[in-house]
Amino acid sequence: MALFPFFKDDNKSSASVARERLKVIVAHERLQREQPEYFQAMQRDIMDVIKRYVDIDPEDVQIQLENEDNCSVLELNVTLPN
Amino acid sequence: MTLAQIIVVTSGKGGVGKTTTSAAVAMGLALQGKKTAVIDFDIGLRNLDIIMDCERRVVYDFVNVIQGEATLNQALIKDKRCENLFILAASQTKDKTALTEEGVEAVLAELAETFDYIVCDSPAGIELGAHMAMYFADIALVVTNPEVSSVRDSDRILGVLQSQSRRAKLGLDPIKEHLLITRYDPTRVGKGEMLSIEDVMDILGIPLIGVIPESESVLKASNSGQPVILDQKSDAGQAYADVIERFQGKDVAMRFTERKGFFQRVFG
Ligand SMILES: Nc1ncnc2c1ncn2[C@@H]1O[C@H](COP(=O)(O)OP(=O)(O)O)[C@@H](O)[C@H]1O
Numbered sequence A: 001m002a003l004f005p006f007f008k009d010d011n012k013s014s015a016s017v018a019r020e021r022l023k024v025i026v027a028h029e030r031l032q033r034e035q036p037e038y039f040q041a042m043q044r045d046i047m048d049v050i051k052r053y054v055d056i057d058p059e060d061v062q063i064q065l066e067n068e069d070n071c072s073v074l075e076l077n078v079t080l081p082n
Numbered sequence B: 001m002t003l004a005q006i007i008v009v010t011s012g013k014g015g016v017g018k019t020t021t022s023a024a025v026a027m028g029l030a031l032q033g034k035k036t037a038v039i040d041f042d043i044g045l046r047n048l049d050i051i052m053d054c055e056r057r058v059v060y061d062f063v064n065v066i067q068g069e070a071t072l073n074q075a076l077i078k079d080k081r082c083e084n085l086f087i088l089a090a091s092q093t094k095d096k097t098a099l100t101e102e103g104v105e106a107v108l109a110e111l112a113e114t115f116d117y118i119v120c121d122s123p124a125g126i127e128l129g130a131h132m133a134m135y136f137a138d139i140a141l142v143v144t145n146p147e148v149s150s151v152r153d154s155d156r157i158l159g160v161l162q163s164q165s166r167r168a169k170l171g172l173d174p175i176k177e178h179l180l181i182t183r184y185d186p187t188r189v190g191k192g193e194m195l196s197i198e199d200v201m202d203i204l205g206i207p208l209i210g211v212i213p214e215s216e217s218v219l220k221a222s223n224s225g226q227p228v229i230l231d232q233k234s235d236a237g238q239a240y241a242d243v244i245e246r247f248q249g250k251d252v253a254m255r256f257t258e259r260k261g262f263f264q265r266v267f268g
């Protein structure tokens, strides 16, 4: 029995795990930097509202602001648990 | 009149090698005949003076000059090994808010009249001290370890340089950014335990100016207060010397980036 199933995947080197994590983190933070100042507070408020109805992990909620030609579109993507 | 180039040595994360790099780069430029001042922006936690072996010669510091309690000439410490090198120590006690934008600007402007380079050793973080160290920069050395949190913090600092520096605010040409990878261990990279040079470059997307290997010589250098670039027998010392060459536009191949071969392991 594997005691530590998290560390099972040995054929993936730890450097390549680091690389994949970093790519995601950095891409996410760069996006955030381009957001208006109120965005983070708004994000938290939206999260709070959703949490009032369903028990959800922050990872399952994606809130994005996309800049179009002459307006911005707020994109909300929520993966609800079954 | 010379008008100094202002270099910030920055990283976001602490303990990655900024002070080691500031000392090495300042000494390296001075040895090339460039009149160089190196300033410790780490208010309250000064240690550049120790790395430079002048801690007993600090009478006045950066904050004393900003607050008009000493002239720049009184506070600048002349290096005993190289006549072109001067050190401005950080204040040990005063609170950080002593660093004001106007105060820092006045000191840099006065230095800029007679120096070729001003090297600003940034504290960790993105708070006031780090902000002041990068704000007036023309050139940034972004010191990064091949490690997730260090690369992440370097990317954040790049964001700060690109949006909050004086050059960004005034819409001037952007700060020239150079990536300096430090504490690199080719053996661990070979084993797949450490991010490679390519990984770090790929994520940060700025040009590489050098790779400093993880080296025992750095601790030895700091023990004795000799910037490691003075130890030209050491790998780290030579790697820093290469950085100075590249900085001056010379095309020098990267060294100490490959796993040691059999012969090197036996005889190296
Ligand atoms: N290339 C290197 N090899 C080994 N140790 C290093 C190297 N660069 C820095 N260090 C060590 O790492 C620690 C932090 O270095 P320092 O230059 O003070 O970092 P920072 O100014 O970014 O906090 C010190 O103990 C230093 O001796």
Ligand SMILES: [Mg+2]
Pocket (backbone or CB within 6 Å): B018, B019, B020, B042, B122, B123
């Ligand atoms: Mg330091």
